[in-house]
Each structure stands twice: as structure tokens, then as C-alpha cells.
Amino acid sequence: MTTADLKSAGLKVTLPRTKIMEILEASDKKHYSAEDIYKHLISHNNDIGLATVYRVLAQFEKAGLVQRHNFEGGQAVFELERGEHHDHMVSLKTGKVLEFYDEVIEKRQQELAAEHGFVITDHSMTLYGHFEDEHEH
């Protein structure tokens, strides 16, 4: 994701947009709520408004640069679109997110949709639970 992506989406290259882009590209964490990003920006001395964070994320989503996930728990989380579809396992204990992809499931989804005359434009599959190595709070 580069400034060129912004331009081709008709978006001007501004500080808030590039900063948010950088955060989403960080390799340590991949799923951020708008609030997460806002706090990250503030703690790094980038005085960017929360409203701007929401606006930028919505624009990025519209441009296909990020994906929005509505996991349980109220806040939506955003993730960089890397072109590789995947689903999620979300720990309800720690919030940890693991991505996975399974050919068998993807294929069955298409088959089942076809059987019911349904055209899939999008899908979400999220497993909630916890990892075996996570201990009780």
C-alpha cells in the first residue's frame, strides 16, 4: 500500500492518511479498531482526530485497501487488504486473532450458495474461543 494507491483512489496524500497507512502495515499487529489507531497516533504525537480516523478508514475500505470486520464486542476492526482471503479465529480471552484459509471450506461455501441460488459477494467466518496456551485471567 503506497501513496500511489491513495492517488488512484482519488484521495490526496495527506499526513493522516499516510500515518494510518503505516500503522496498518506494521507487521506486529494486523487488526485495529478505529480507537486503537487513534490512540497509537496520539501516543506518537500525531494529533489526528478520531473522526478523521473513521473517515480515512471508511475511505480505505471503499477503495478496497482495507477490510472491515465486525467481530463480537462492539467495535469494528480493520485490516489491510493483502489480496489473500482468509478467515479468523478470535480468542475471547485475549483478543488474539489468528488468520487461516481452507480450500475445502471455501469450495463448500460456493457449492452451498449455488444450491440455494445465492450469489456470494462477501462472507465472514469467525471462530470464537480460546487458544490452548492461554491461561485463565
Added chain:
Amino acid sequence: MTTADLKSAGLKVTLPRTKIMEILEASDKKHYSAEDIYKHLISHNNDIGLATVYRVLAQFEKAGLVQRHNFEGGQAVFELERGEHHDHMVSLKTGKVLEFYDEVIEKRQQELAAEHGFVITDHSMTLYGHFEDEHEH
């Protein structure tokens, strides 16, 4: 779902609870938002507050009598727990919901979770799109 279910959940048998129970049991529609239920009650001359609807639904959920789904679009929807797990196809055009169940997918989910040391307590799988016989607005 009967008044006995309410009692064993430690809930008193009251008018709001039985009315909401009846609505959820209606065979024509299975997925209701709190607002849907509220409007239904009002239009049938049951002056029950929206807050009560939310409270009752939360209690039913806690008692395992209903399931809450967070589909796209802000509002949560509630569905009677009939003991048969299933997933959903949701039309983004009409809001129509189709339930389905697939053994292959369920099995793969368990296998994948096991591979990653993950214990599933719950999962949601929702396909978004539209049905072939639905026409453009």
C-alpha cells in the same frame, strides 16, 4: 419454548416475556432485531418499552433460549434457539435470511481449530450477497 423454560431460567412469567416469546416462535420469520420486536408489539397493542425488549432478549440469550447474531448493518438480530446449529446466507438487497447447515464445513472447522491449538466455543459464518431471484431495487 414455554413458561417452564422461563421458570427454570429463574425468570418470572410476565406479559412482556411471554409476548416476546410468542413473536420469536412465529413460523413466518425467524430473525428479529429488538426494534422489529418492539414495533410488532406496539402494532399489536402491547405497550411494552424498547428497554424491556432489550432486557428480555438479553435474559433469553443468557438462558440459552435465543441466539444473538451480529450481521452487517448495525442492529443485532435474535433467533430462537432450536438446538440445531446452522449458519446463514443474508441478502444485502432485501435482508432475507436463509439458514443452512453443512457437515463438511463443520468438520473442517474443528480440524482447523485443533491444528492451531484452538478451542471453539462459538462460531459465526455468514455469507453475504443476494438471491438470484431478487431484482434490483
Added chain:
DNA sequence: ATGCCTGCAAAGCTTTTGCAGATGC
């Protein structure tokens, strides 16, 4: 009788929007 319930209104949270000034191109 008493403890659980309900309605109303108010508050809480996340997200969106209006507006005036600031900034990218």
C-alpha cells in the same frame, strides 16, 4: 409482603456528520 419487573428517561458507546479553517496539488 417482598423481591423481581417494567416503563420512562437519561446515559453510554461507537460511529457519522456539519462546519470553518487548513492543506495538498
Added chain:
DNA sequence: GCATCTGCAAAAGCTTTGCAGGCAT
């Protein structure tokens, strides 16, 4: 220079909560 963008504050939408009176048992 001009359109787009941003920050702030206000508003909006969904859901929860406090409280005083009402109801089930």
C-alpha cells in the same frame, strides 16, 4: 486558487442503566 481535507463538537443510532412504581408468587 480551489477543491479537498481535517479537527472539533455536535448528532445519530443502537443498546444499557438508574430509578420509582407495578406485578408475580
